[in-house]
Amino acid sequence: QTIRFLKSCRLEVGMKNNVKWELNNEIVARHFLKNLRVFVPPHALKLPEEPITRWGEYWCDVTVSEWPFGVPP
Numbered sequence: 001q002t003i004r005f006l007k008s009c010r011l012e013v014g015m016k017n018n019v020k021w022e023l024n025n026e027i028v029a030r031h032f033l034k035n036l037r038v039f040v041p042p043h044a045l046k047l048p049e050e051p052i053t054r055w056g057e058y059w060c061d062v063t064v065s066e067w068p069f070g071v072p073p
Contacts, residue, residue, distance in 0.1 A: 002064055009036055015055070023052035028060060 013031045015021050025042035032040040046061035 006038070006062060006064070009038075011035060017055070021053065023047065023058075 011028070011031055012035065013023060013028060015023065025045045025047060028045055028047065029040050029042045032038050040062055044063045046063075048058055048060075052058055
């Protein structure tokens with residue numbers, strides 16, 4: 001049920017455009033809780049290898065009970 005829910009979700013992470021930033025696991029985990037009301041520990045997330053420093057659409061992997069799967073942030 002958790003995996004089905006997460007696969008159906010789209011996570012939006014709002015970042016300011018007037019400051020330099022880089023998306024990281026802690027920020028994404030905070031937005032999972034804030035926007036989707038789902039606790040995801042930062043160590044359960046895997047972001048793309050290249051740093052995310054610009055607006056756009058990206059995927060992240062979430063490990064649930066040792067089963068990784070992709071979720072679009």
